[in-house]
Amino acid sequence: MVDLKRRFDVLVIGGGNAALCAAISARRAGASVLVLEGAPKFYRGGNTRHTRNMRCAHDAATDILTGPYTEEEFWQDLLLVTGGETDEELAKFMIRESKDILDWIVEQGVRWQPSLGGTLSLGRTNSFFLGGGRAMLNALYLTAEQLGVQIIYDAEVADLHIEDGMFLAAHLKQPIDGATEIRASALVAAAGGFEANIEWLKEYWGEAADNFLIRGTPYNRGSILKMLLAKGVQDIGDPTQCHAVAIDARAPKFDGGIITRHDSVVFGIVVNKHAQRFYDEGEDIWPKRYAIWGRLVAAQPDQIAYIIFDSAVVTSFMPTLFPPIAGGTIAELAGKLELDPAALEKTITDFNAAVQPGTFDHTILDDCRTEGITPQKTHWARKIEAAPYLAYPVRPGITFTYLGTRVNKQSRMLMKDGKPSANMFAAGEIMAGNVLGKGYAAGIGMTIGSVFGRVAGREAAKNARN
């Protein structure tokens, strides 16, 4: 039984990658550490449970990475996807530190495996967790427990006692062993974003947010973020910015995970509920574009769209949990999708007529394109003509939000007046907006959590001892 009456050196709120990296790092630096995970044990680990890989800089190929990925290349990729909306100093710091994380995370019991085929071509840049995010988490939890980190589940924090930028205590929603107040000398907030809080999303997205599906944990409701911002911590990031992909409209409201994501857009066309195309499905290679389709679908009427393709390409991409909806004719398919058959037939006829001859290669920006229609499909355009015709209905799948707490290179939160907090640190999704103003490069969520988690734990331990 954990003695909750004592004062801990470091309190970590959250139970995902960022929290565990912080807890292990603080404990290794000599601190007594308590982790409060709001979810029950079975659901521990938030969105981290769903992850597969992490993006780290490295100067040479490794056992599992096919070639070098320099700090400069990582930085250029980040600049590109964010359109420059990133804190350069913090981002470069994170990229530098990410080099070390490849070995550090292995020292904490995590194992790597080579990149899976058909998963966004990440074999050179991203290291895959052997057994996926759950196995990764299990290793981190085991290491934390063996080091003497105290962990409590079903321990949702409902309030924070903060005075003049100094954390004093956390209050549990439900008492545990008679205790509701948890005292610690330093706080690491690693409690995720607010993606599972539909009411909060509605403040920025309006009623459309009712049609969003949340790809990960229902426990990331942003309560800790909200409390910190209300108690004087400086915010960072645009609240409408998030990572959002197109996922199957038949997926559950929460926690559908990776198997509901569709990677078939470049092999067909995408239409809205009026059977109209609305964006260039072949704009750029899929790893650089998959993360824009959640927002694109969110902007369509009723936040629904349909990826339409034919039986000639059905084995060209990773299958998802849900089978495609099939029709022997375009009209039959339209009927099953509840689209206007004449409108869908016209869209596909016009598209097929606009397809130019070319040599198809989905790994490069090939010369298969359309001419004379709007929007154009600038690469990988091939006629949709091999029955049966197939479709996936898709909705915006929100992965995580970017609004967060401002931090410095110590992962220390900054207060609204610009001064560093006396003893509050943040890591992971809750501060992702420092690095990600918008956009996304696959695997960077885990980089943010690991790098800043490790730093936050170390600095919180140091802070607690002084």
Ligand SMILES: Cc1cc2nc3c(=O)[nH]c(=O)nc-3n(C[C@H](O)[C@H](O)[C@H](O)COP(=O)(O)OP(=O)(O)OC[C@H]3O[C@@H](n4cnc5c(N)ncnc54)[C@H](O)[C@@H]3O)c2cc1C
């Ligand atoms: C389907 C899916 C696939 C993904 N794949 C990848 C990938 O391959 N690579 C990658 O880099 N990123 C990926 N991501 C993003 C990645 O999951 C996150 O960036 C990362 O896991 C964030 O880690 P975290 O520790 O900050 O948050 P989380 O892992 O979400 O942990 C937050 C924790 O806080 C707890 N919590 C929340 N509120 C409270 C409270 N009030 N009191 C106590 N505890 C609380 C939650 O229960 C949870 O345990 C994916 C996300 C999803 C949804």
